[in-house]
Amino acid sequence: xxxxxxxxxxxxxxxxxxxxxxxxxxxxxxxxxxxxxxxxxxxxxxxxxxxxxxxxxxxxxxxxxxxxxxxxxxxxxxxxxxxxxxxxxxxxxxxxxxxxxxxxxxxxxxxxxxxxxxxxxxxxxxxxxxxxxxxxxxxxxxxxxxxxxxxxxxxxxxxxxxxxxxxxxxxxxxxxxxxxxxxxxxxxxxxxxxxxxxxxxxxxxxxxxxxxxxxxxxxxxxxxxxxxxxxxxxxxxxxxxxxxxxxxxxxxxxxxxxxxxxxxxxxxxxxxxxxxxxxxxxxxxxxxxxxxxxxxxxxxxxxxxxxxxxxxxxxxxxxxxxxxxxxxxxxxxxxxxxxxxxxxxxxxxxxxxxxxxxxxxxxxxxxxxxxxxx
Numbered sequence: 401x402x403x404x405x406x407x408x409x410x411x412x413x414x415x416x417x418x419x420x421x422x423x424x425x426x427x428x429x430x431x432x433x434x435x436x437x438x439x440x441x442x443x444x445x446x447x448x449x450x451x452x453x454x455x456x457x458x459x460x461x462x463x464x465x466x467x468x469x470x471x472x473x474x475x476x477x478x479x480x481x482x483x484x485x486x487x488x489x490x491x492x493x494x495x496x497x498x499x500x501x502x503x504x505x506x507x508x509x510x511x512x513x514x515x516x517x518x519x520x521x522x523x524x525x526x527x528x529x530x531x532x533x534x535x536x537x538x539x540x541x542x543x544x545x546x547x548x549x550x551x552x553x554x555x556x557x558x559x560x561x562x563x564x565x566x567x568x569x570x571x572x573x574x575x576x577x578x579x580x581x582x583x584x585x586x587x588x589x590x591x592x593x594x595x596x597x598x599x600x601x602x603x604x605x606x607x608x609x610x611x612x613x614x615x616x617x618x619x620x621x622x623x624x625x626x627x628x629x630x631x632x633x634x635x636x637x638x639x640x641x642x643x644x645x646x647x648x649x650x651x652x653x654x655x656x657x658x659x660x661x662x663x664x665x666x667x668x669x670x671x672x673x674x675x676x677x678x679x680x681x682x683x684x685x686x687x688x689x690x691x692x693x694x695x696x697x698x699x700x701x702x703x704x705x706x707x708x709x710x711x712x713x714x715x716x717x718x719x720x721x722x723x724x725x726x727x728x729x730x731x732x733x734x735x736x737x738x739x740x741x742x743x744x745x746x747x748x749x750x751x752x753x754x755x756x757x758x759x760x761x762x763x764x765x766x767x768x769x770x771x772x773x774x
Contacts, residue, residue, distance in 0.1 A: 405432020406738040410480050410573070411760070413472070414438065414456070415496075417485030419529070419553070420561030420589065421513050422452035424483065427566055429455030430731035430740045433481075436760060438463075438472065439749055446746040451728050455743035459753045469495045471757070471770050476501045476508060478760050480576075481569050483511030483585075487526075488518045498584045508582040509572035513565050515556075517588030529553035529589065532560065536593035541600060545614050560592025615666075617641070623672040624649065624663065627702055634685035635702035636692075638676075649697040653679060 403409075410433040414425040429435045435456035443460055446453035461468040473496070476482050482501060484491055491497045498510045515532045516522040522535070533539040533556040534548075543549035568585035576582050603609035615621045624640045640646040646663050650656045658675055661668035680688065685701050692699035703711060709720035709727050721730045724745040731740035750756045757767045 403432045403434060403743060404738060405430065405740045406735050408432035408738070410434065411478060412436070413475050413479040413482040415482070415484035415486070415491075416440070416443070416458070417513065419485070419513075419557045420565065421483065421485035423558055423562040424511075424513070424565050424569070425456060426452045426454055427562070427731075428481075428569075429743055431735075432738065432740065434760075436475065436756065443749065445748040448724060448726055448746055450746045451726065453746040454723070457747070457756055457759075458749045459756045460749050460751070461753070463494050463496075467770060467772070471753070472496055473501065473504050474762060474766065474770060475757070475760060477505050478762065479505065479508060480573060481509045481511065483513060483565065483569065485513040488514065488523050502582055502584075506582055507576050507580055509569055509576055509585065510582065511565050511569050511572075511585040511587060513561060513587050513589075515561075515589045517591060518586045522590075529556040532556040532589040533593050535590045536560070536597060537601070538593050538597050540611075541597075541613060541619060543613050545612075548613070555596065556589040556593040559596055560594075561587060561589040564592035564595070621666075621669065623669050623676050626673070626676075628677060628680035630683060630685040630688060631681055632684040632686075636680065636685055636688050637700050637702055639698040641698070645696050645698045648695060649692075649699070652692055652695060652697055655679060 407428060410428070412425070412428050412433050412435040414421070414435055414437045416422070416437050416439045425435050425437060437453075437456055437458035439458050439460045441460050441462040443458075446458075461471060463469065463472070484496075492499075498512075501508060501510055512518060514523070515527045516525070516535075530539065530550045530553075533542075533550060536556070538555055539548045539550060542551055542555075565585065565587035568587055572583055572585055600609055604611060609616055610621075613619055613621075618625060620626050622641075624638055624646050627635050627637050629635055638649065640649040643663060647656075650659055655675070658679075659672055661672060683691075688699070689701055701711075708714060714720055718730055720727055721742070722728075723742050726745065728742075731742065734740075754767045754771055757770070758764060762770075
């Protein structure tokens with residue numbers, strides 16, 4: 401199948417995993433790369449709703465068998481990128497570690513996705529997004545005054561993990577094409593989550609960020625940067641940080657005479673919160689939309705997963721698409737010359753490994769040799 405997108409022509413070998421790894425494979429595919437996923441023997445076919453399995457072929461291999469390792473190494477010879485999400489040391493024990501792979505293909509970019517990283521006291525142990533987020537300092541800053549609350553698994557898994565692995569792989573490709581030399585990308589979710597906190601560590605060092613929740617400008621502490629429940633039980637969000645936007649919010653909501661305190665006077669924030677809760681609870685969400693949408697009051701309704709694809713702005717931008725009957729987010733970001741696209745929905749694992757290898761440009765003679773013991 402002919403592909404389009406800024407990464408068309410790039411060949412990627414993905415060792416199947418969970419969390420951020422499949423998300424990276426999905427992004428690379430959406431941007432036009434030819435991605436082949438290696439699944440464990442006996443893995444069931446992905447369901448149509450397993451959206452992070454879309455757009456790429458998968459084959460199953462028993463990596464405990466030497467001929468399967470030979471297949472993987474041969475695929476690596478034809479790949480620009482290989483990435484995996486195993487615990488440190490697992491790929492080395494299989495005979496598929498970076499040293500072996502780079503010896504076979506010195507130009508390859510080898511991505512490693514873990515929670516704790518390839519080194520450090522926590523490196524050998526299991527964890528999940530909430531744990532990686534905890535160690536970075538980010539989780540402590542997110543939640544209510546009573547307790548930290550994980551923001552789904554968006555910050556460590558996908559933000560600190562997938563996005564940083566993606567950036568590392570693409571930077572590695574630029575370097576490899578310029579120098580002919582590949583390298584290893586060690587993407588740790590806890591590193592990435594900490595990196596995302598750079599601004600807040602800077603503000604903390606400057607004394608302008610309190611090391612507690614709902615006490616700061618962007619953590620719900622500020623009354624003009626928070627969510628509020630409406631008369632119908634639905635919610636809206638307000639983000640009127642700048643003085644001009646805040647003044648417009650007060651004007652539109654008929655609050656200019658009630659909220660006379662200086663906007664940035666933190667001792668006043670509790671009373672300002674109380675006033676805004678009372679006022680926003682007096683109208684339905686739709687009534688607030690009618691009043692505040694299409695203005696610079698920095699307002700938006702808080703939409704549910706069912707509502708978001710139907711919102712006029714999202715519909716106008718085709719932010720969500722229907723692929724094989726499943727509503728899903730469209731690829732992002734947008735490219736003017738080489739648009740991304742979803743290549744195909746999640747598809748069954750290819751049981752004919754030989755055909756998949758031939759599609760990757762591996763000769764029939766080599767395929768027969770590799771699979772002779774299969």
